[in-house]
Amino acid sequence: MSADTQEQEDELLALHSIFGSEEFVRDESRAAGEIRVSAELPANFTVALKEGETLRQYEMSFLPPLLLTFELPEDYPSSSPPSFSLTCTWLTHAQLSLLGDQLTDLYQATGGAVVLFTWAQFLKEDALRFLHIHTLLELPSVEHSTQDPLHDLSSAAVAQADQSGQEDFLHEGSVSCPLDQSVQGAASLPIHPREPSPNGDQTLSGLSLTPSQALLSQLLIYDADQQQKQFATMVFDCGVCFMSCLGSDCVQLSDCGHIFCQVCLGQFCKLQITEGNVRGVTCPQADCTATPTPAQVKSLVEEELFSRYDRLLLQNTLDCMADVVYCPRLSCGSAVIQEKSSNAAMCSVCGFAFCVACRKTYHGPDCQANGNMKKHTEDDAEQTKADLPQSxxxxxxxxxxxxxxxxxxxxxxxxxxxxxxxxxxxxxxxSEDWIVFNCKHCPHCYTRIQKNKGCNMMTCSRCGQLFCWACLARLSPLDACEHFQDSPCSLSRYRGI
Structure with missing residues (x-):
């Protein structure tokens, strides 16, 4: 084994021990591989996109990694540098070319030593500063691009030849579209691009976007994903129980930033929803009016409770809207938007046209109810109410x-x-069915008992037997409380509260 071959093997083994499996991928069939390098961003780093008069700016903590693909010649490192390609979704072709030239210069400065780790460190710590990108990254817009943005925001490979004039490892432009790669980077060698749409725009979730818009969207998604991964590995103190928990077991409210463990926030949400107080599903922190997102609530409570929350929240919102009335048909009762300039309203569900003032079939602009010339009795009013659920x-x-x-x-x-x-x-x-569903039998005299409030320690009103509502165990007045300490049963009405 030659000295160069031994140094190559040692370098590849060192890279494998330094970088994780998501950062370094070795091609075992040859002396080649990929290194994904995430550039370190300064505080308050901003990505901006200007389209016409609109300027969009977003603070980001993470950008997708640069992909350094390399192959080591037989005479590396003594005589020739690695053949390499540099790929990135958010740098232009010109910027990638400058970085490629700098990598070659770094090899020349080593005087024939291994250089891959030095390259990775440069791309991580100094690449942005070398390109004069400090706290702002401006994405080229379609209007200001001098060429096709698909090539201006180039993820084309910047191939470098060695000093002996050998052919490029990858030819320039081998990956022609800047959005062809996912923001995670390629998973293995080689990279296979996606096909662009016929008009050059990218499609994201069924929406037609310009290349710059699609790139910005991918950067935002990547940044949010990485921040969530970072959050999951950190330790936080719950704002309710003050216990230290991993971020993966916590929830952070986006509006206020307060953090709570999933157990505490889940119990708080369950209590509010069970009591019908959906407006009370807010941040548990005192004097904070922020609310968890519906997705967060859904992840914290059971499906049945979330359905109740969703229904009550919609109903509560509709009830607070002055221009919302309800269809008077007993078989419908759907919400209807009222026109301010007219008493006429039409239900979009059943098609019934009615008068908002008297809630009867529409009879023209003049209505006796408006002038208080006729008052409905309570029984008449009851007949115009919405129908009750049938199930x-x-x-x-x-x-x-x-x-x-x-x-x-x-x-x-x-x-x-x-x-x-x-x-x-x-x-x-x-009725009997409801009683059977909601009542339990006293474990002593078998009398049906309904509990609608209070704790789980019950006393039968007929025989006076003390028992546990949760498991129906008979309790002694002397040691009744010990039952709730030495068993899974909870003395509280709601477990954990």
């Missing part, structure tokens, strides 16, 4: 909403469905 599950959800809601919420539901209808229907609903 058992729908009635139960409505009852839960009505029974657990605050005074304002109950008033809203009564104005929609009618006070008498709600009261009568709820008594009907408290």
């Amino acid at each position: 058992q599950a729908g009635l139960k959800a409505l009852w839960d909403d009505y029974a657990t809601g605050n005074k304002q919420r109950r008033h809203v539901l009564e104005s929609k469905y009618g006070h008498n209808v709600l009261q009568f229907t709820m008594e009907e609903y408290l």
